[in-house]
């Protein structure tokens with residue numbers, strides 16, 4: 001009986017600590033790191049057609065995507081991309097978070113680089 005009441009005290013202490021951590025959380029998050037999930041960027045036509053973005057995206061592609069997705073890799077490690085069937089957000093999501101055999105690139109490329117490779121893949125310049 002005594003043990004049980006001790007456990008109850010511990011439990012309520014833990015609950016109070018958790019509530020405090022939750023309350024303190026958002027303030028900490030702002031000063032430390034980015035949230036786990038970035039809000040999906042807005043890919044408007046001005047962004048997608050911007051030549052500088054497409055050039056940056058091509059560099060990303062050449063360095064880190066072509067060796068799996070490039071035409072010289074077929075049939076290879078990754079499916080041939082069919083950009084006409086993708087929304088920009090879909091490509092961004094796969095690039096950022098990965099999917100099965102597709103590695104996540106969130107910690108490798110900056111947000112701008114991940115957005116730029118979307119612009120490149122969706123552009124007429126895209127040549128795998």
Ligand code: HEC
Pocket residue numbers: 060061064065066067068069077078079081082090091094095099100101102103105117
């Ligand atoms: C290690 C090899 C590898 C690398 C490097 C790689 N991918 Fe992938 N990617 C894959 C595989 C495998 C899949 C298929 C995942 C599945 O659907 O099972 C995939 C899927 C995708 C898809 C979704 C295709 C679809 O039709 O569903 C996109 C878009 C994509 N990759 C883009 C990229 C971009 C952009 C890069 C460079 C930043 C990249 N990938 C680098 C292996 C790779």
